[in-house]
Amino acid sequence: MSPPAQTPLYPWHIENNAHMGTFGGYSMPLWYPAGARKEHLSVITSAGLFDTSHMSVIRLSGPGAFDLLQYCFSKDLWVAKGPDRTKLPPGKCAYGVFLDEHGGVLDDAIVYVLSPEQYLVVVNAGMGRIICEHLQRQQSGRHVTIADHTNHLAKLDLQGPQSARVLTRILDQPLVVLETFPYFSFKGSITDAPAAIQTVRLIDGTPILLSRTGYTGEFGFELFVPLAAVEGLWQDLLKPDGDPGVIPCGLAARDSLRAGAMLPLSHQDIGPWPFQNNPWRFALPWASDQKTFTKSFLGSAALVAAEVDSYTQAFVGFDLRKIDVTQARVLNAADQEMGTVLTCVTDMAIDRHGDRVYSIASPDKPAGFAPKGLCCGFVKLREPFKTGEIVVLADQRRRLNVMITDDIRPHRTARMPMERML
């Protein structure tokens, strides 16, 4: 095994006493001295900053780029069909998956449209080369240049309801940039911005790509920045006298935030089995009948033909205790084995009161609400269960009752209208 890779911020993490761990082939901060609980809560109530430079970025350019993505990526990039058909326009992004011919997931991704012939594809840590090679194998005569840009740029995620106000401290002309900024859109570019994309610069003039996306379920942004600028930007954002303030957050908080927000972790919640009967239907190009697809793409025939033998569902527990997913089984009321546990973490911002789950961000939370956290995550089952049904998660040590659910952390802020966040 080669030693883990490092992001440009690795020296900062070590200098600032981060607890490090290996993830996706990179040595990454799991938490900082503030602790994962405080980091998790600050993203829900204020703002947190993540080093996400371990993620891979692929650039596709050329007249065949659109067509190749249409064939390999699960979302339909024709956003309107018929005589007035239109492509997903520059400045928009889309979440989807890359499937193999059996309908299994190679990786999930966000595709950024820079221009009708230029796309950025952000995939998971360590997946840049693999997805590049996959796209090259599927290229078959299309005129596309496919390049792994992972080591040419850095990425930071600024997440939490104060994120836009934080950005006003570091952007040139922040109000012009932030004025209209829908969820899943982006502005700027770290290379020459195509004409259709509004430029975004830091106060010192450095061009960045700013995207209203994230992996926490909360309002926020992803920032793609030149390597040379990342450490300065990171420190500016974290300035102790910054108002609003931001704290650095590690992968532990990222994992608990995303699970509470019902987002899958690639290679754990989705993987080499057919991508169906899971909470992430929105990643597929459903027609209005919700039964057929608006396009055929690599893996789609297998999804249609595959026999359904597993159902991925979310659960939420009754206290904060977790189970060891490597050993855990799911049991029904009759103690029959029903499946396996994919993710089990504690969302430390939620708790039960009466028959409901509240978050510290819930406007209608009970007086004096002080959540201890609830365990939550995803199970893969042989049969579907109804929302509200109780199953048992068992490992060699404990048995936990948990409830099958269609949502976990309430009152998330990811889709809040921009004007309420400035």
Add this chain to the structure above:
Amino acid sequence: MKELHELNLPEDVRYSQDHEWARRENGRMRIGIDDYAQDQLGEIVYVELPRTGEVFSKGAEFGTVESVKAVSELFMPVGGKVTAVNTALADSPELVNQSPYGEGWMLEVEVTDPADYDSLMTKADYLKQLKAEA
């Protein structure tokens, strides 16, 4: 993560290979996890302890400690009968992080075999083990 020289490793306790400590106190033995263990685990959010009266042999699992990262077993550094458990940890598990040898203690036991304590590591020996692991 703490460097080895930053660890708080008092001289008045003995250490086990599994990173528990034991301290002689008024004819009984107090037990907890050490600074290295709490630092590695990160924020402790839940501690599961036995009831008083239960008897465990040296090395037996007596409970679990749950951090944001994982659920980890706790092993007896010495064998004996539990005479007291730290009930404060039920509401304040963070005491284990804040004061692993003080307010974050876990059990008090009546030791079965006093030789168990002598087989545990002194600070100097324990530091050697940590260096070897690192």
